[in-house]
Amino acid sequence: MAQSFEQLLRHARPDLEEELARLVGDTPAHYAASAARAGLAYGRSALQALARNVGEYLNHESRDLVPGPELEAFAVDVERIRDDVERAAARLARITAVERPRP
Secondary structure, eight states, X not given: OHHHHHHHHHHHSOOHHHHHHHXXXXXXXXXXXXXXXXXXXXXXXXXHXXXXXXXXXXXXXXXXXXXXXXXXXXXXXXXXXXXXXXXXXXXXXXXXXXXXXXX
16 A cells, blocks of 8 residues: 555656656756756755754844753753742641641
């Protein structure tokens, strides 16, 4: 079934270089497809670099984003304080239960 699905996808996505070769010939189609692939690779690379640079700017220059280590330290502190409050509440409940005289 997986092979049938793979074949279906292969047919749904035609080979553009082959289709172009029918119009202009093999050599020009090959060069055009190579240029298109190189352009797409450059675009992907440029987009990744842009995303990386924007992330670094937001993290380090403008401080609009909290750096990962600071966020992790904050989360650890919040968990510690939450646990301390729960322990204090339990202790207070035990103390108030002991101090109340039972009828």
